[in-house]
Amino acid sequence: MNFCSNCAQKIIKKIPDGDNRQRFVCESCDQIFYQNPKIITGCLPLHSDSVLLCKRAIAPRSGYWTLPAGFLENGEAASAGAIRETLEEANAQVKLSHLYTLFNLPHISQIYMFYIGELIDLDFSPGEESTETRLFREPEIPWKDLAFPVITLTLKKYFQNREKNSYPFTEEDVRAGTDSEAGSPLLNESFAFRKT
Numbered sequence: 001m002n003f004c005s006n007c008a009q010k011i012i013k014k015i016p017d018g019d020n021r022q023r024f025v026c027e028s029c030d031q032i033f034y035q036n037p038k039i040i041t042g043c044l045p046l047h048s049d050s051v052l053l054c055k056r057a058i059a060p061r062s063g064y065w066t067l068p069a070g071f072l073e074n075g076e077a078a079s080a081g082a083i084r085e086t087l088e089e090a091n092a093q094v095k096l097s098h099l100y101t102l103f104n105l106p107h108i109s110q111i112y113m114f115y116i117g118e119l120i121d122l123d124f125s126p127g128e129e130s131t132e133t134r135l136f137r138e139p140e141i142p143w144k145d146l147a148f149p150v151i152t153l154t155l156k157k158y159f160q161n162r163e164k165n166s167y168p169f170t171e172e173d174v175r176a177g178t179d180s181e182a183g184s185p186l187l188n189e190s191f192a193f194r195k196t
């Protein structure tokens with residue numbers, strides 16, 4: 001961000017009066033441009049003992065498997081966004097049960113939320129951002145070919161929880177660097193499911 005969208009003058013970074021953080025501020029008209037975290041909302045779509053995954057058709061991580069997820073839109077509830085992304089990426093309809101995982105990624109100012117959802121029927125197919133959609137039982141999960149650590153973490157938690165048939169909500173911080181638990185290095189600026 002270099003120029004003011006109000007008056008087209010130069011923007012600087014400074015701590016505005018009464019604030020305690022650096023913001024982008026227009027030197028000419030004093031407009032403050034706040035930047036806040038992005039929310040990515042998605043679904044863990046279940047059917048019987050299987051999970052629906054989508055093979056990504058787009059960068060980043062094209063060709064890798066993911067849960068349907070994407071950026072929350074303005075004016076949209078997080079749960080509605082999860083249902084919409086599942087429909088867009090897998091042409092699948094789900095009935096959500098509850099918010100299951102929340103991941104804070106403070107180093108890239110993103111928050112990921114995944115809901116547990118039950119597939120309403122087995123009428124699913126790849127949407128525009130997917131090349132393939134299919135159900136996986138636990139032994140079939142392509143662990144090495146999952147797109148993002150938050151996907152790996154959500155799936156691992158699900159299969160662990162299933163042994164006790166209890167699926168409590170959890171919140172977790174995911175930091176930059178190698179996440180040995182997730183088995184793959186975290187991507188940095190290209191970590192998002194898709195660019196806005």
Ligand SMILES: [Zn+2]
Pocket residue numbers: 004005006007008009026027028029030031
């Ligand atoms: Zn201005």
